[in-house]
Amino acid sequence: MKTFIILLRGINVSGKNKIPMATLRDLLNDLQFKNVQTYIQSGNIILESDKKKEVISKEITTSIKTKFGFEIPVFVKTIPEWEKALNNYPFSIENEKIVAFCFLDKSAKETRIDIKNIGEDQYKIENDVVYLNCISGFGKTKLTNNVIEKKLNVIATTRNFKTTKKLLELAKK
Structure with a gap:
């Protein structure tokens, strides 16, 4: 099981x-x-x-x-897939409130996408996860689920750091 x-x-x-x-x-x-x-x-x-x-x-x-x-x-x-996503987060987790994981329904073919006006916000595409560091805050970022879906031609769902970490804790109990 x-x-x-x-x-x-x-x-x-x-x-x-x-x-x-x-x-x-x-x-x-x-x-x-x-x-x-x-x-x-x-x-x-x-x-x-x-x-x-x-x-x-x-x-x-x-x-x-x-x-x-x-x-x-x-x-x-x-x-193991969940742990890998958490462990591979490439940006600082100093401020957990700006950290998120965008899970994709398939591996992305691209590693860079053109998104205008993202300011200091950062992202990294790695296989079927897009790592988000939304310095501007989730309410203002251009790195939205819908934009990522459109640019990568995937279906995506995003979870913040707290939820992503908590789900792993619950799964390992």
């Missing part, structure tokens, strides 16, 4: 794609996943399964569409 960290993109944001976490946990338990936990309301899940990542993603996507009527991207990561 392996432990996985699952990210759902775009749920419970501005009243759209609402999924109560208790209902989501019940749904995942019904799919025979083990030790299902959720963290905050934005689609962060830890669970155990013997299934492959692709199967887990497909089952969750299909079940959410059937139960709630909308389709959302589902990202499935192993603990």
Whole structure:
């Protein structure tokens, strides 16, 4: 049995794609996943399964569409993949409030993208993660999920440092 960290993109944001976490946990338990936990309301899940990542993603996507009527991207990561993302963060973590990880549905072909007016904000594209250092703050940065998706032709979901670190802690318990 392996432990996985699952990210759902775009749920419970501005009243759209609402999924109560208790209902989501019940749904995942019904799919025979083990030790299902959720963290905050934005689609962060830890669970155990013997299934492959692709199967887990497909089952969750299909079940959410059937139960709630909308389709959302589902990202499935192993603990080693999550640790690698955290350990490879290339910028200072002195100010955790400006640190984020943008997880991609596939490895990016590019390592640089043209984004106008990013000021002091920094990014680094490494395979299926874009590391963000948003010195201007997340409310002002041009390094948004939508811009990254458009520029890299991927589906992406972003988590801040606190959430990324906490998910690993929960997964390793």
